[in-house]
Amino acid sequence: MKSWIVILIAGLIASCSSENTIDEKQKAVDQIFADFQNGMPGAAVMVIEDGEIILQKGYGLARVSDQTPVTADTNFRLASVTKQFTAMTILQLIERGQLSFETSLTDIFPDFPEYGQVITIRHMLQHSSGIKDYGPMSSMDLGRQFNDQDVVDYLMTLDDVDFKVGEKHVYSNSAYVTFTKIHEKITGQPWHEYVKENIFDPIGMSNSLAFVDGVNAVSKRAYGHTVEDNGNILETDQNKWSAMLGDGGIYSNLNDFYKWDQALYRDQLLSQNMMDAMFTNQKTNDGIPMNYGYGWRLETYKGMEIHYHTGSSIGFRNIYYRIPSKNFSIVIFRNRDEGSEFSSLEYAHKMVDVFFN
Numbered sequence: 001m002k003s004w005i006v007i008l009i010a011g012l013i014a015s016c017s018s019e020n021t022i023d024e025k026q027k028a029v030d031q032i033f034a035d036f037q038n039g040m041p042g043a044a045v046m047v048i049e050d051g052e053i054i055l056q057k058g059y060g061l062a063r064v065s066d067q068t069p070v071t072a073d074t075n076f077r078l079a080s081v082t083k084q085f086t087a088m089t090i091l092q093l094i095e096r097g098q099l100s101f102e103t104s105l106t107d108i109f110p111d112f113p114e115y116g117q118v119i120t121i122r123h124m125l126q127h128s129s130g131i132k133d134y135g136p137m138s139s140m141d142l143g144r145q146f147n148d149q150d151v152v153d154y155l156m157t158l159d160d161v162d163f164k165v166g167e168k169h170v171y172s173n174s175a176y177v178t179f180t181k182i183h184e185k186i187t188g189q190p191w192h193e194y195v196k197e198n199i200f201d202p203i204g205m206s207n208s209l210a211f212v213d214g215v216n217a218v219s220k221r222a223y224g225h226t227v228e229d230n231g232n233i234l235e236t237d238q239n240k241w242s243a244m245l246g247d248g249g250i251y252s253n254l255n256d257f258y259k260w261d262q263a264l265y266r267d268q269l270l271s272q273n274m275m276d277a278m279f280t281n282q283k284t285n286d287g288i289p290m291n292y293g294y295g296w297r298l299e300t301y302k303g304m305e306i307h308y309h310t311g312s313s314i315g316f317r318n319i320y321y322r323i324p325s326k327n328f329s330i331v332i333f334r335n336r337d338e339g340s341e342f343s344s345l346e347y348a349h350k351m352v353d354v355f356f357n
Contacts, residue, residue, distance in 0.1 A: 042059045047355065074253055146240055211250070253333075279296055
């Protein structure tokens, strides 16, 4: 009898110790996001370990003008975190035999300029295509926001690339925007519908969407903000690039993102072989590692292999950070125009330091 009492007491002590540890970590995370509270534009933060949400919290406001708080249901514009979904839709077509890694731009668009003959799907996925950035389009006044077709139309007016295909790894929004039009050409289906039917619906991401104004609507939406040096808070939610889909147009929330996280760990949307390819470090023609797979950035931190992607657009800074060897993930969505895209990586590192000190 005494041995059972000892075991019971030991179990209770271990349980209390575990709860205290989680409580201490929550307090440490609260300190990391202290500046996102007290009426400020906010952040949604989640930690997942071994398939369980061990921390989930909203800080501050989803919209300052009406004092709406950030919750686990608040939908943030993912910005470039979208690229992992865009890559997934392309890889699904490859797996189904509707496309290949070696398909060229001119295979898909026969009228594409000659430079498209040597640019393949693989080059575009790994950001080694040399396709020019769509930034110079800013001088054009269309009287509306730019969309993905506008970018393809612009690329078709050009006659060269920035560098030889495969020579460098240079991040390309233009390539990922073009993917949605490639996808539509192959499937005959609008990309926002495809991603809903083939990614969101199968895994239960019922409140996520690729936002197309006038076609669908974002519920429980976080709005982007800028905090000026004098403390004034401006709502800076949209600009001329905000209607593009392939490089940054998906909205999602913590509750839905938990389902995305688990779908990746369980290979629910692609075969294991294709998932492995997605997270394989690609190389330039000279064999230099890119620290990028297909729609995913790669790094080593604290001796652990990491898969992640940041996202930055006007009013938003985000990151999804995975440590597969630990079955551990961090999600951080911020609706504040603050810092570079990689400022989100700094927040992720601070959180990793809390959980793996």
